[in-house]
Amino acid sequence: MSKFLDVISSVIDVRGFLILCLVFVPLERLFALHKEQGIFRKWWWNDLTYVLFNGFFIRAGMVVLVAGAGVVGRLAVPDDVRTFVAGQPFWLQLVEALILADLGFYFAHRMFHSIPFLWKFHAIHHSIEEMDWLAGSRIHPIDQIVTKGISLLPLFALGFSTATVVTFSWIFFFHSTLLHANVRWNFGPLRWLIASPNYHHWHHANEPAAYNKNYAAQLPLLDKLFGTMHMPNGEEPAKLGVDDPVPKTYVAHLVYPFLPSKTPAQCAPEAEPVVEQGSASAPEASATTTQSTSEQTGAPSKTDAFEVSFAR
Ligand SMILES: [Zn+2]
Numbered sequence: 178m179s180k181f182l183d184v185i186s187s188v189i190d191v192r193g194f195l196i197l198c199l200v201f202v203p204l205e206r207l208f209a210l211h212k213e214q215g216i217f218r219k220w221w222w223n224d225l226t227y228v229l230f231n232g233f234f235i236r237a238g239m240v241v242l243v244a245g246a247g248v249v250g251r252l253a254v255p256d257d258v259r260t261f262v263a264g265q266p267f268w269l270q271l272v273e274a275l276i277l278a279d280l281g282f283y284f285a286h287r288m289f290h291s292i293p294f295l296w297k298f299h300a301i302h303h304s305i306e307e308m309d310w311l312a313g314s315r316i317h318p319i320d321q322i323v324t325k326g327i328s329l330l331p332l333f334a335l336g337f338s339t340a341t342v343v344t345f346s347w348i349f350f351f352h353s354t355l356l357h358a359n360v361r362w363n364f365g366p367l368r369w370l371i372a373s374p375n376y377h378h379w380h381h382a383n384e385p386a387a388y389n390k391n392y393a394a395q396l397p398l399l400d401k402l403f404g405t406m407h408m409p410n411g412e413e414p415a416k417l418g419v420d421d422p423v424p425k426t427y428v429a430h431l432v433y434p435f436l437p438s439k440t441p442a443q444c445a446p447e448a449e450p451v452v453e454q455g456s457a458s459a460p461e462a463s464a465t466t467t468q469s470t471s472e473q474t475g476a477p478s479k480t481d482a483f484e485v486s487f488a489r
């Protein structure tokens with residue numbers, strides 16, 4: 178059975194899908210935000226395609242990026258610095274990695290909202306109209322590779338330990354899935370510190386006041402710092418999605434950014450920072466668990482890390 182799963186997992190992410198199912202299906206039944214929304218909501222099967230197959234493309238892209246980051250790191254960062262970074266306590270490296278990676282995510286994400294050509298890739302993720310753990314997987318592979326590449330490059334270049342990168346990637350994987358889940362959590366007083374489903378639901382709101390807000394993936398304070406926070410206290414957005422003519426199916430999504438637009442992309446100009454009355458919100462996510470080297474060697478590898486954090 179294990180051999181069979183290994184073969185299947187080389188093409189599709191069976192393990193990642195099973196883990197997500199076991200965690201998030203019961204969670205959404207217990208804490209549903211929209212109780213009327215069923216497990217098999219509209220277009221669920223298309224988002225399942227993302228969970229199963231998107232990782233294949235993302236892994237291919239990440240192999241190139243991570244190899245490049247390793248070379249750049251060795252050339253641009255002195256060995257003494259890399260040795261110092263890797264020699265810090267694990268918990269300190271993890272905190273630093275969370276901040277550095279989310280800074281990278283914030284600016285990459287903001288770039289995808291600001292440049293019309295890039296927005297066409299990102300509009301696919303924003304075409305989600307019914308939020309749940311499965312919908313969060315709907316990300317164009319190029320969006321995923323570039324955003325996660327920018328986010329993780331400093332960690333590889335600065336020489337963070339393998340255990341740190343792998344742990345960060347698992348945290349990101351589950352956190353980003355939770356952010357899209359159909360749950361009514363806003364994390365109360367912690368909502369300014371840790372991105373919550375409520376925070377990220379607002380990022381997907383199809384309401385002018387919420388356009389180009391809540392870019393961070395894990396640390397809402399970054400949005401507060403850069404004037405892009407939008408988290409009306411205790412409220413959930415009334416409408417999700419985009420007005421762009423985004424198609425509905427996986428293959429059509431893959432080619433959509435390369436086709437001429439019939440209508441201007443709904444890439445909203447950068448808006449003036451708004452003064453918030455309420456609280457925080459949350460980010461983007463994705464990843465697929467894949468068969469990893471650590472399962473064979475017993476030790477985590479950086480390959481595990483990017484496979485975990487990039488596949489979904
Ligand atoms: Zn976005």
Ligand SMILES: [Zn+2]
Nearest residue numbers: 357460461462
């Ligand atoms: Zn999202």
